[in-house]
Amino acid sequence: MQSPLIKKLVDAFTCLPGVGPKSAQRMAYYLLERNRDGGEHLSVSLASAMEGVHHCDRCRDFTESELCGICQSERRDKSLLCIVESPADVLAIEATGGFQGTYFVLMGHLSPLDGIGPEDIGLDQLKTLIQQEKPAEVILATNSTVEGEATAHFIAEMLKGTGTELSRIASGVPLGGELEYIDGGTLMHSFSGRKPYLS
């Protein structure tokens, strides 16, 4: 007996990550009951973004221009190239304010079981970029997961002989982390990655 338009809207909401039928229904009813302007605004924003947002020609991050803001900026150090898995990683690193280089965004990681190979994460484009720009250092900042490590390893193999210095971000106990609450894998990593203590 539910209106077909509402049924369609509830269904459409379930395409969002973490949204099941119950929350989808709550979202639809909330907008219909209390915030139709918000619903219309969301509709327009979705249409514009789905239509207008593409990948940066240089780094594959999202942008609505040919080049993203970072790649366009003359204040960024192109001799330092940081490779990350996703646009959210770029945001997280930018939020620290501590990195002045540029990025290359894989938009995923290697995952042979899902049929995601080197071309799907832009590695041919990455190789061309490195041959053209010859950055002094490439920082492998993929996630500290099995897939992230495998992807970093694959890229390192691919870049052998290009004369670029490679580095991998450190993994270990997070700042403020208490040893008793850290998982064993991380703990072992922080032991094997230990450095001389300079006091």
Next chain:
Amino acid sequence: MQSPLIKKLVDAFTCLPGVGPKSAQRMAYYLLERNRDGGEHLSVSLASAMEGVHHCDRCRDFTESELCGICQSERRDKSLLCIVESPADVLAIEATGGFQGTYFVLMGHLSPLDGIGPEDIGLDQLKTLIQQEKPAEVILATNSTVEGEATAHFIAEMLKGTGTELSRIASGVPLGGELEYIDGGTLMHSFSGRKPYLS
């Protein structure tokens, strides 16, 4: 450095209930990276629903026609009128399959502090409906909350002298509920509402 279109989309998502900046960003990136069709579909569904869904002329539930499916149906018993707070309550009751009467949907409850008075929850329309249809019984099925009880009480006062029989849905221990896990208020309610046990 985030694209303005993405920024707008993330903002727009935060109008949804239970969606903060973090989940909004995850939703926007998810659609952009993996499900642009889903994003466009959601955009279209939102626009159609915000534009096309209105209130039923008789019961105030959501519908895209003048009368909702239940009010239109000839198989529903109009001598039994169930008053609920929201369209989601109608769905929940309909899902049980055990009620053959019709509904009146308040679209909220009385809340003087928020400036929500009798007209805002359609009580003038409810009175007219009851005077016209003269249902044999009106079931007050507002929530078992302070506001729901106050609203039920207000409606009961309003309908005094209309000759309609009034009832209130039972509250108590849920079926399958274990006493030790039930809150004290519910437990007291189930004691004061106790009935002769017929074996």
